[in-house]
Amino acid sequence: MTDGIVERSRPRDRILETARDMFHKHGIKGVGVDAITEAAGTNKMTLYRHFESKDELIVECLRANAAKAGAMWDAFEAEFPGDKLAQLHAWVRKAAAMLNADGRGCDMANAAAELTEPDHPARLVIKELKEAQRARLVTLCRDAGIGQAELLADTLSLLLEGARVSVQTVGTEGPSTQFVRMAEGLIVSFRGTAAV
Amino acid sequence: MTDGIVERSRPRDRILETARDMFHKHGIKGVGVDAITEAAGTNKMTLYRHFESKDELIVECLRANAAKAGAMWDAFEAEFPGDKLAQLHAWVRKAAAMLNADGRGCDMANAAAELTEPDHPARLVIKELKEAQRARLVTLCRDAGIGQAELLADTLSLLLEGARVSVQTVGTEGPSTQFVRMAEGLIVSFRGTAAV
DNA sequence: CTAGGGTGTTACCGGTCTGTAACTTCCAGC
DNA sequence: GCTGGAAGTTACAGACCGGTAACACCCTAG
The missing domain is CATH 1.10.357.10 (Tetracycline Repressor, domain 2)
Structure with a gap:
């Protein structure tokens, strides 16, 4: 039960919260955007609609x-x-x-x-x-x-x-x-x- | 003029020294074995003859x-x-x-x-x-x-x-x-x- | 009911990564 | 000079990376 936090909320918030958690646990270069969006219960396209790049998400x-x-x-x-x-x-x-x-x-x-x-x-x-x-x-x-x-x-x-x-x-x-x-x-x- | 250190010495030593320098400067996940061997003036095969993996090199x-x-x-x-x-x-x-x-x-x-x-x-x-x-x-x-x-x-x-x-x-x-x-x-x- | 924006899905691009295979070249010790 | 091992070369496998395109969907505001 790690990396979950998929409560229903707006995708952007879920992505941000999940990314914070995963960056913290696994490091920044140790986590790909695919893994983040999947753990956040969404998908890569939605991430890139809200953040222009992984760097901005960081x-x-x-x-x-x-x-x-x-x-x-x-x-x-x-x-x-x-x-x-x-x-x-x-x-x-x-x-x-x-x-x-x-x-x-x-x-x-x-x-x-x-x-x-x-x-x-x-x-x-x-x-x-x-x-x-x-x-x-x-x-x-x-x-x-x-x-x-x-x-x-x-x-x-x-x-x-x-x-x-x-x-x-x-x-x-x-x-x-x-x-x-x-x-x-x-x-x-x-x-x-x-x-x- | 960085990451040089290609003095003539045994390849293993050059790889080790170059890797130390590059890991220090760019981080471990920020450096690939290709870059290391190239900077060390050698090649990937030689690295893997002396170290069984990148982890061992680290x-x-x-x-x-x-x-x-x-x-x-x-x-x-x-x-x-x-x-x-x-x-x-x-x-x-x-x-x-x-x-x-x-x-x-x-x-x-x-x-x-x-x-x-x-x-x-x-x-x-x-x-x-x-x-x-x-x-x-x-x-x-x-x-x-x-x-x-x-x-x-x-x-x-x-x-x-x-x-x-x-x-x-x-x-x-x-x-x-x-x-x-x-x-x-x-x-x-x-x-x-x-x-x- | 309908229009439209936010979202999901799938597929893909070009690049980089670790690690390996097969082969050639070089060089030192005999 | 010959030989054997170390080193170099090229190509490749298989996975993953960040990022994008095209399109289907759903749900809410009007």
């Missing part, structure tokens, strides 16, 4: 991923309104939970690993989306009253990014098990050096 | 990469004999230098991102080699007299791994610029909590 999937991640951030704000520090800790816990959820790393990072052509349209949106996420984390750290918000945000980013590839290479029992401990420790130690 | 390339990385560690020992702390700092500097050298991340991590079949032969050796590298870093930290050597080693691992994917997604001007600062800071702070 880009649209990445954007959809980022939108979903953005919604997660909004959920933190809803859960701890105004309490930025609590939101930061929620982010750490959520990230750690997703680490162990599936052994595949970040879709954007994986896409960047696969799509090596320097002018591939996906590379631009990956950079754009990653930078937006970084900006959001920096803002959260700063609003949580942390001095050197950029440094903390970048450190947390690298740790999480590293934990994701670690899970992908050595599994969930490797260095990534320490992620929460590292992240929490960092936040505490940065809290010490409060706003200047 | 595995052999990964092992060669790991051997090269191992040689780097030996160089640190040769440069700072017995001074494990100096070797650790040398490792940080070397890692940072390689970060900015080329925008492609770790070959093993990239391979893990591309080769999603859970029983792909490469996945096994990736895990094996990554675990060996981790063990070596833990040993280095411990021999440098650092308490919680595993935690420091794992943190440094995740930071470096994350920095490599960061370079690949947002470029060298992103969070990875802070890698040395983070790593050196960590080493110092772990030195504080000396061996228990």
Whole structure:
């Protein structure tokens, strides 16, 4: 019961959702458009009526991923309104939970690993989306009253990014098990050096 | 002027070296055996006389990469004999230098991102080699007299791994610029909590 | 009821992929 | 100089790839 998601909805949405799922599981070059449309319960022609090429479908999937991640951030704000520090800790816990959820790393990072052509349209949106996420984390750290918000945000980013590839290479029992401990420790130690 | 390396040597070595280079630059699924053999100045039949399949060639390339990385560690020992702390700092500097050298991340991590079949032969050796590298870093930290050597080693691992994917997604001007600062800071702070 | 747009179906194009067969050529060691 | 093995050459098999053409269908809005 994998790769299903053929609920009745408009073909475009089904294709997008199925492609996201299959790209995530099998990689981008590991999935052909035929396989996507079949799993989405439709056909190739319909795909090409809604997306001008596989590359555009890839880009649209990445954007959809980022939108979903953005919604997660909004959920933190809803859960701890105004309490930025609590939101930061929620982010750490959520990230750690997703680490162990599936052994595949970040879709954007994986896409960047696969799509090596320097002018591939996906590379631009990956950079754009990653930078937006970084900006959001920096803002959260700063609003949580942390001095050197950029440094903390970048450190947390690298740790999480590293934990994701670690899970992908050595599994969930490797260095990534320490992620929460590292992240929490960092936040505490940065809290010490409060706003200047 | 790329992908050359057609010096006169035995075809097997040329194929291996060329494949390493091309896999690194263009990804594994982004390079066909025809392209490899042509760039290596030989032909497909010769490749298949030395490697039973592309998958075996991939595995052999990964092992060669790991051997090269191992040689780097030996160089640190040769440069700072017995001074494990100096070797650790040398490792940080070397890692940072390689970060900015080329925008492609770790070959093993990239391979893990591309080769999603859970029983792909490469996945096994990736895990094996990554675990060996981790063990070596833990040993280095411990021999440098650092308490919680595993935690420091794992943190440094995740930071470096994350920095490599960061370079690949947002470029060298992103969070990875802070890698040395983070790593050196960590080493110092772990030195504080000396061996228990 | 009808018109029309979204959808499904089938077949196809040209290209690329891994891997193999059959044969020729080269070259080093005897 | 001869021979045997390594290497090169050409052609091909069979599968898959992204993308398109032509046409039949269905279902809803008018």
